[in-house]
Amino acid sequence: MAVIKPLKLEVYNAIVSDFNKLNSFSRKTENELKKKYKNLPACTLGSIISLLVQRSMKQNYRKSPIISSKYHDLYEELMKETNRGIVILKLSEHQGVSPALFSRSLLQNVYSDSLMTKKCMKDTTLIEDKDLAYQVFLGVMNDNQYGPYADIIKQSVGLEYELRLERELRLLNITFSDENILRSRGYDKTPDFKLDVPIAVDGFIINWVESKALFGDEENHAGYLKEQLTCYWNRFGPGLVIYWFGYLETLNSMPEVNNMFILRTSFPDKSSITQYKFEL
Incomplete structure (x- = not known):
């Protein structure tokens, strides 16, 4: 599988501009946009469109x-x-x-x-x-x-990538505690996986890993930082956030990135990981 690279800001802005010209949010219109940006991974563009539709509906739709x-x-x-x-x-x-x-x-x-x-x-x-x-x-x-059909798809995709991450950890014999175990210990906000023994990725110490089966842009990343990631860092130290469908390259310049956690679009290669042994 090809590695998804961080998306350049000018490409992202072009997608937003084209999206704002749309007069429909049906599957047909989404496919037309995908034809124009066929060089982008389908999952990346699909996730960006999903984010933009959600925001557009919140801004423009009034329930009454x-x-x-x-x-x-x-x-x-x-x-x-x-x-x-x-x-x-x-x-x-x-x-x-x-x-x-x-x-x-x-x-x-x-x-x-x-x-x-x-x-x-x-x-x-x-x-x-x-x-x-x-x-x-x-x-x-x-x-x-939008709606129950879309919700089921998103939930299924999210679970699929959590299972993929779990498989990667097990293949490398990296032991961990998942959300269910952490909640049983009294934690209310938990990452997907808390490592029992920290690892280093390219020299950066990792205590936990969070899986996001979506595209990360500045707006949703800021939300995750406020509601989840800062909490994880305060409790468990530095970690790893995986935006499986890519993220905006400008996120790499955010002060929390490479300090509180690092960003990736897939689980790191074994060659970049240093594992430590727990000694009593």
Whole structure:
């Protein structure tokens, strides 16, 4: 597998600029962007798009009964047409929101109970109106970034890369305590793996390893630093953060990097690792 290199800022900014020109957040639009940046690893571009969609929705979407009612009226009007096609995809594109988010807003106008809305998003067979159930199903399945389908994908990918990291540690006979063990010892915030005996990577001492199955840019890295990484450093000392899908090269200039922890896009090669023996 080819090693993913830190992404240059100008490339990242170009992707953001092209993203901001999009008028849709469907899978089709995402694939069009991937064609333009086909030289980038698909996982890197996909993760960047995911981050940008999430932020765009948080900034621009406003949850309110008025908006839900408006979306429902638009939906009812379009459903009267004979050749209507996938109505939710058309409307979500026109309104500039992701298909799953539009579907959720639509259901919020149908069900006053937010718990029922959540259940219907996960299981569209619970929706009594068969046409609405079909449209919501298509909206959810055509959205890689929002909704239960997207959440399952992200959770599965995250677990896959944690297992990959665990396998790497075991192959090198590096003993560790995982999150479950650390929580049983009373730690509330824990890295994915706390090494029982520290190792050195290119001369940098590592006490813990954190797996991030996504792309790291300045905004999400700052969030992780505040909510997780600083805590790990305070409790366990320096560590290693792996952004499996790459990270912005400017992160290497951050004061915490190469001081509190080092960044990598994969687990380091055996040749760069120094292992120590624990002696009583």
